[in-house]
Amino acid sequence: xxxxxxxxxxxxxxKLGLPHLAEALTHYAQRADEAKxxxxxxxxxxxxxxxxxxxxxxxxxxxxxxxxxHHKTLDDYDFSFQPDLDPRKVKDLATLAFVEARxxxxxxxxxxxxxxxxxxxxxxxxCRAGYSVYFTSLDDMVSxxxxxxxxxRLSSKLGTYLRPGVLVIDEVGYEILxxxxxxxxxxxxxxxxxxxxxxxxSNKSFGEWGQVFADEVLATAILDRLLHHCDVISINxxxxxxxxxxxxxxxxxxxx
Ligand code: ADP
Ligand code: MG
Numbered sequence: 001x002x003x004x005x006x007x008x009x010x011x012x013x014x015k016l017g018l019p020h021l022a023e024a025l026t027h028y029a030q031r032a033d034e035a036k037x038x039x040x041x042x043x044x045x046x047x048x049x050x051x052x053x054x055x056x057x058x059x060x061x062x063x064x065x066x067x068x069x070h071h072k073t074l075d076d077y078d079f080s081f082q083p084d085l086d087p088r089k090v091k092d093l094a095t096l097a098f099v100e101a102r103x104x105x106x107x108x109x110x111x112x113x114x115x116x117x118x119x120x121x122x123x124x125x126x127c128r129a130g131y132s133v134y135f136t137s138l139d140d141m142v143s144x145x146x147x148x149x150x151x152x153r154l155s156s157k158l159g160t161y162l163r164p165g166v167l168v169i170d171e172v173g174y175e176i177l178x179x180x181x182x183x184x185x186x187x188x189x190x191x192x193x194x195x196x197x198x199x200x201x202s203n204k205s206f207g208e209w210g211q212v213f214a215d216e217v218l219a220t221a222i223l224d225r226l227l228h229h230c231d232v233i234s235i236n237x238x239x240x241x242x243x244x245x246x247x248x249x250x251x252x253x254x255x256x
Pocket of ligand 2: 115116117170171201
């Protein structure tokens with residue numbers, strides 16, 4: 001390959017938005033030489049590798065902007081610790097058919113059973129599949145929306161919670177909301193209805209949501225939209241956090 005040609009390829013690759021091709025040019029040419037590749041195989045190699053690089057970059061950027069608290073996956077989740085939880089139900093969700101259908105998923109149960117872990121794992125999978133993802137606790141969402149409302153910027157702030165293909169709302173039910181706050185939640189849920197998925201976690205059963213949202217009518221309206229298309233997974237088992245704590249305490253007493 002002449003210097004002139006490789007310079008021209010690098011310039012063209014940069015214009016096409018293929019920075020990796022520009023960098024990997026010599027490496028590509030070497031591989032083609034070594035494998036005595038035909039023209040079509042060479043083109044196939046270059047295009048598929050460029051696509052993989054681009055998708056990986058998009059995935060990493062997506063994870064950065066998602067505000068996910070960590071990037072655990074279902075492989076990190078020990079199903080044997082929750083024998084009452086059917087792994088198939090979770091793995092079905094991980095196919096992301098519900099995201100494709102703009103439906104919702106709810107994970108319910110007491111603290112430490114892995115609700116956030118599973119919600120994050122589903123969100124990471126969605127991000128990998130090309131969906132935009134945003135993670136928030138219910139309380140953060142409500143306080144951000146309240147502040148925006150007070151500053152007269154509610155509709156632009158609502159966009160943060162309406163734009164993503166998948167919105168994770170973590171920890172519904174930890175704080176009791178006032179009517180105005182519940183109304184802001186209603187706006188998010190009703191505007192996303194059949195437009196984008198919500199994955200939520202809650203330590204409260206749906207029957208208790210009337211207390212959380214300070215108003216039975218508003219709670220019913222929220223649940224009506226949320227549950228119309230929603231897979232619900234209840235995890236009723238021991239806390240994984242406590243398991244580690246108890247083991248540490250046991251080890252400490254053994255040493256002592
Ligand atoms: P929750 O949201 O239900 O309170 P988390 O998802 O925050 O619980 O889980 C608490 C911690 O325990 C996290 O670090 C999580 O990764 C871990 N964890 C929970 N359940 C499991 C499990 N079955 N296997 C592996 N790690 C788990
Ligand atoms: Mg949690």
